[in-house]
Amino acid sequence: MSIEAISPADQSLYGLVSAPAPATIADVISRMQDIDALLPVSDGLKWFNWLYLTVTEQVDLHPPGGAWQSPAWLMRLDVVFAGLYFSALSGFLSGESVPSAWSALFDARHRTGIDRIQFALAGINAHINHDLALALLATDAELDVVPASDSPQHADYQSVNGLLNTVLPTTLTTLATDTLGVLAEDTGKIGRLLAFWDVRQARDLAWDFANHLRTLTGVGRDAALGAQDALTGSLGRAILAMA
Numbered sequence: 001m002s003i004e005a006i007s008p009a010d011q012s013l014y015g016l017v018s019a020p021a022p023a024t025i026a027d028v029i030s031r032m033q034d035i036d037a038l039l040p041v042s043d044g045l046k047w048f049n050w051l052y053l054t055v056t057e058q059v060d061l062h063p064p065g066g067a068w069q070s071p072a073w074l075m076r077l078d079v080v081f082a083g084l085y086f087s088a089l090s091g092f093l094s095g096e097s098v099p100s101a102w103s104a105l106f107d108a109r110h111r112t113g114i115d116r117i118q119f120a121l122a123g124i125n126a127h128i129n130h131d132l133a134l135a136l137l138a139t140d141a142e143l144d145v146v147p148a149s150d151s152p153q154h155a156d157y158q159s160v161n162g163l164l165n166t167v168l169p170t171t172l173t174t175l176a177t178d179t180l181g182v183l184a185e186d187t188g189k190i191g192r193l194l195a196f197w198d199v200r201q202a203r204d205l206a207w208d209f210a211n212h213l214r215t216l217t218g219v220g221r222d223a224a225l226g227a228q229d230a231l232t233g234s235l236g237r238a239i240l241a242m243a
Helices: 010-015 023-036 043-058 071-093 100-108 116-143 152-175 188-196 199-214 218-241
Strands: none
Touching: 010 023, 023 043, 023 071, 023 152, 043 071, 043 100, 043 152, 071 100, 071 116, 071 152, 071 218, 100 116, 100 218, 116 152, 116 188, 116 199, 116 218, 152 188, 152 199, 188 218, 199 218
């Protein structure tokens, strides 16, 4: 599809997300900053992108103890992982079929009556529950490694889980606060959403799902991916519908 066939309001966004894949964490952060600057506050996608950007800056650039055990693996995972978000959005904007996990958010991005924190978590749900296992497999294949449960790679992965579990509630509270520092959204909903969708558990399941996919080929693998996508899409729509 030519860029002229894309909605005029989304042509600049498409230009950003359809650019060559980022090569470094700095590239990822720069692209998400550009997306944040481009999107209006009325676009629900802005709030997922903002949360992703904020968490990336806080977690990936501040490793526990000052250093990761397997930095090359973790940084490559983060770049590959972010690339799946950009690719899904590019596909959606150009009229391609995208995973149900992502269409839940993309279809709702201009819908009114949904809190920013719901848009943010619907995106995180899609990205972790659908994309993370695929990013793990792609990174492992590229670096020719299959991390065991006692590996440096898994230790770093678990460290990120802990950091996200700490950072996410605070970041969501910030997201629910307007520019004057006044709570603009129901912060009680943050607790309800996080009880409904747990980031540490989701990331642990993504690790296990990646290992499960390693054992599958052909129709079996396609069926597992399809079932996971359908479940993730349903969960995303439930997050967006939560009162």
